[in-house]
Amino acid sequence: MHSDNRAPLPLKLAAAGGLFFLLAPIALIFVYAFTTEEKSFQWPPPGFTLKWIGVTLNRPDVWEALFLSLRVAAISTVIALALGTLTAAAVARSRFFGRETISLLVILPIALPGIITGISLRSAFSLLEIPFSTWTIVLGHATFCIVIVYNNAVARFRRTSGALIDAAMDLGADGVQTFTLVILPNIATALLAGGMLAFALSFDEVIVTTFTAGQQTTLPIWMLEELVRPRQRPVTNVVAMAVVLVTVLPILAAYYLTRDGEHTAGAEK
Amino acid sequence: MSAISPAIFAPRSGPLSRAVDWVIRHPRMFVFLMVLPITLWLGIVYIGALIALLIQSFFSIDEYSGLIVHEFTLKTYAELFRSYNLDIIIRTVSMAAAVTLASAVIAFPIAYFAARYARGKWKALFYIGVMLPLWSSYLVKVYAWKLVLAKEGILNWLFAKLHLTWALEAALALPVVGGNSLSVSYLGTFIVFVYIWLPYMIIPVQAALERVPAPLLEAAADLGATPGQSFRMVLFPLAMPGIVAGSIFTFSLTLGDYIIPQIIGSSRLFIGQAVYTQQGTAGNIPLAAAFTVVPIVIMGLYLWGARKMGAFDAL
Amino acid sequence: MPVREPPPERTDMTDAVTFRGVSRHFGPVRAVDEVDLEIRDGEFFAMLGPSGSGKTTCLRLIAGFEQPTAGHIEIFGERADGVPPYLRNVNTVFQSYALFPHMNVLDNVAFGLRVKGVSRAERLKAAEEALSMVELAGYGSRRAGELSGGQRQRVALARALINKPRVLLLDEPLGALDLKLREQMQEELRKLQRALGLTFVFVTHDQEEALSMADRVAVFAEGRIQQVGSAEDIYRRPASRFVADFVGSSNVIPADFAGVGAAGQWASLRPEDITLDPAGREAVVTGRYFHGRVVKLALDVGGQALTALVAPRDDLPDAGQATRIAWDPARVHLMERGS
Structure with missing residues (x-):
């Protein structure tokens, strides 16, 4: 099913919103992997570090x-x-x-x-x-x-x-x-x-x-x-x-x- | 062209060739040999285990010794109807229904856009945008929502920045669905369920919509239907089998899940958690077995209904 | 119809393919029902019939894709019962060509030699030769998907012929081609068959194609053979109402009406054998249809409906007008069976 018409704006917004809902939480994972915060899930992260990758590799x-x-x-x-x-x-x-x-x-x-x-x-x-x-x-x-x-x-x-x-x-x-x-x-x-x-x-x-x-x-x-x-x-x-x-x-x-x-x-x- | 070559070649020698020739000459045997492994594996091991479980649901547990009484009884099933257990069932089914409905509403525009308007690069983006969360680790996705919903997390931060904290608090103040924070309320459980099962709804709906021929909508317009009417009278009915197919997943997966409500939600149990605790810590295998019969029966009815609506073609 | 050599004389040679009481039933469906048939060595044999008449199943029975549920098939006198396709020295040109999509043209053509263990150099050389035979030299490295319908058809032909089969089976091989190409291929197939002296068994639903190409034609309906004979035989002397109607849409009329036999018998009168004749019988034109080379007239002769094909002229009667028609009783064929 294909149409050459352009999508109506509300549909575009709903589809884009849906995609954002699907992908944003996964993107968040990538940010938290580098946070310097150890005890909580604080947002925004106070700082970034690569330290935990090394620690994980040695576990x-x-x-x-x-x-x-x-x-x-x-x-x-x-x-x-x-x-x-x-x-x-x-x-x-x-x-x-x-x-x-x-x-x-x-x-x-x-x-x-x-x-x-x-x-x-x-x-x-x-x-x-x-x-x-x-x-x-x-x-x-x-x-x-x-x-x-x-x-x-x-x-x-x-x-x-x-x-x-x-x-x-x-x-x-x-x-x-x-x-x-x-x-x-x-x-x-x-x-x-x-x-x-x-x-x-x-x-x-x-x-x-x-x-x-x-x-x-x-x-x-x-x-x-x-x-x-x-x-x-x-x-x-x-x-x-x-x-x-x-x-x-x-x-x-x-x-x-x-x-x-x-x-x-x-x-x- | 020599006309001397034989019309029918001699059968070949060698045990493998002979075996292959024999099997080809006996097509029924060939099919039998092909389906034998799956029949043994699923038909005997899997179905056997399911039946063994069902049989145990007709046993009961001795209340004093905690031992299983191997005698046929419906006592364990009666226990399901105690208000405490009945609440668990109603809670789970209502959640499954709400999650299914919300998934359908959110999935439809995405599927519709991907099927009707997206092309080339955008089509690939939509495909990956749906497949990525579908195939990403279940636990990682739950974990991601723990990050999102945490008190110090991004969602609360966002609401605060937008000066909307009052709206969030109003939602959490609602009876039943609310709670201390999103991560310990039904509302939170609901959001995570919808997130995790949404791709299972999008894919069959999109497949159903892709199959609607564009001339059909042109015909509807030609016959004088407004866009709204052609959506309601042509597109939506044709997408319905896809929605039903998707709902099989969202409904079934919600019914059986015990990890999401355990990590994000209130302490009140869902069917999956009840099964897990009954067979684990409580050691009440008969009650756990009886609990598993509930989703089987519900899904059986559901699948029967879905089949009538032709949903299996959209899978 | 072009004049052509007479079909090969019947000798005491073994037939290429023999069906003896062959049936192929799929559950309650009698795809092929008690068929007896001899296909002579070296002839171009057509199996003609509407879809579902059993002609393709007969072809698949010869190839070995299906096994008869009753009766048996002989190929050059050898019983083929239970023999799988790969042990039969018979090859097929498939309706959709069935070229292997994962191989190029040369590997497709060389496939039969490859599975027989012929060395790579030898089989590729043979494949090149086969490709030049079908005028596709130099196309070897292409993929099937890059060829036109006519070219695929030639590749399929080369792929089958490279194995030097005793019988070549062709399942509606021209069905997917456009009209011009089809006519050209008909001629080429006919030439190729003569040059190779090979038995061709050709399945088609197109009666003109069957009549123009084949030495002999078998007309199929409902799993049974209605008539076997030369093209001329089938057309001029249809054995049954079905054959008369299916081959060239004949007028099937009561014999006494046609003036050749007694009441209760049926006769076939070809539309082109009816002429407009001022001395003939009275008829009313109920419809007139211009077809280019001919004009089709729907007629009513005292309650009997007839179709006539006449040359276009300026003074042809219009629908609703009366006219007079005649036919030569010698052109009327009295049929054996009315059904």
Whole structure:
């Protein structure tokens, strides 16, 4: 939907105001990371310093939490990529009994509040006497990461004309060759985008994690502890800024990856 | 062109090739193998855990020993209807409804502008402006609002500079929603909820609006509709599935959240907090389980209604 | 209609493709229903029919994208039951061309050789040759998206032919081209088929295209073959009302009215075979439509509606006027089936 008319002023103001509302708090994070004030959230900041960045870099607890988060996010993303792609291929390419159920099933972990996923996994762990570990966190994360990859992949599969797969097989490519030479190159950017978003989602997740982590501390759990009982305000400010930076880059990359693929591959007329 | 080559090539050898050929010859088996992992993972692990939780909601806790009685009872559900617990449910649902409504109102102009007027660089800016807060760390966003709403923070400073402190105080003096300061009032909780879930509303609304063909609005104008009428009678009804789709997120996410009201808000509990404390410190898994059934039921009804309105196409 | 060589003589050679009682049902939908068909080696065979008539499904059955739910298909005498597409020495030119968007033109053309393990240098050389055959030499480094519709069509053709298939399947390959280009490609395809001596199976819904290009035509409707025969056969001697109507919109009239048979039988009378004749039957013109080369007259002959195509003249009767018409009973074809 596009119009050549100019937008009415009230609409412009409302849209600009909305964008400001969305972005201003994030900008604030960047200012507070450099404040000299240690005890409160005073505005305007009395002065600026780079000192807290150095202090944060020397904090082993922050590093440990960061590494656990990265590990969990990496494993969850790999699992989500495998399961999400397979499911998307089946749902987009064929009709079978239970197809609707599966597409609903995949959405369920994000349609239901995270707390439900968290508590049900936790009670299942305790019923089955499974001790908390990296893998219990991964189990929870992969469950809701699948849908991210699935959504990206299914959209691309639908846009990739089925005739391409027919054409590859017609020209003599077997299942494996068709996958590696035709399907994969056509869905690669969608998978990369889905994978990065899944990574960002897992890296950031806190609600399910509080139920499946036990005594382990991921970066978001470290943040949460600081939010509930602030002890290290300046360090928290710096960590918050770092987290924003880490999530911004994959989003920008995912945007550029999916932007170009908007035409239907292989169905040009 | 030699006409001697065979019309049908010989099947290939090698175990992998043979397996691939076999699977291709059996498309049903192929699909089965493709959906098997997801079925095992979500269908058994995830749904299994959900069902196990639901079963526990039919158990009860012995009031004296604090142990779980593994016998079927509806006692725990009855407990949900005690005034204290009922208040929690009503409080949460009202908050979810208010947040959803406010998100829709704020999201619409942004989505409308992005879909209808923004092009090129502006379109990219709007996209990133929505995606950035959507994908930024949830906790960092909550933290940012702690900075904004703090007594010594930027918002109070701004109100003071504009000589509007009286307005803020008047808002905080309101019964129920007010409080000592924004960071310990329902008003504060509400603002943060709206902020955090707003992108989830903008995206489906914008998607729905993008799909409205421009000639449709021209047709409405051609048939004599004023801009206001074509908005009310053409554009808004067509955007409605997008709003409903967005409301699924805002409603569901608010219902289940327990961190925002814990950090910014009064000490009165929301459903998420009740679940968390019941299963954690209180050790009352049956009541926690029964509490989780509330959002499931509400969302079930909500999704059923949304499906009827065709909202799933706008996701 | 251009004069052309007679179709290849039927010999005791094996047929290129044979359908024996082939059905393909999708649930309750009978896309292809008990089809028997022989496509001879080296002929240009057209499958003609409206959309949903089963012609494309038949093509997909030959290619191996679909498997019959009943009956079986032979390709040069070999049973093709369950054989996947990549083990069939048959190639397809797709309706939308299905060029791989992530490869350039040369890699597209070389794809079939690549998956067969032909070395890079060899396959690229073969691809260059195939491209010059379709007059696209030098286009190898372009992407499919940078080509015009006609050029894509040629690439798709080269990509299929490089594999030296025994049968080439073409699924509405000219549908996306404009009229001029389509006529040019029709001629080129025909030439190419003769030069290669290859069996072409061509699916189209355009009856003129089928009649002008093919040695033989099969007319499809509702999953069944209505008639198989030479273009001349199909046009002059339609077997059924459907064929008469679909191919060249014939007048289907009671045989006794046409003056060739008994009551209860049906006959086909081509609109161009009706002439204005002062000695003929009385008719009322109910409509007159100028079509350029011809004028279409809607007529009412004693309650029977007829359509006639006549050469434009200044003294043609107008709508509402009476006139007289005639036809040569020899041009009337008595049909086997009225339905």
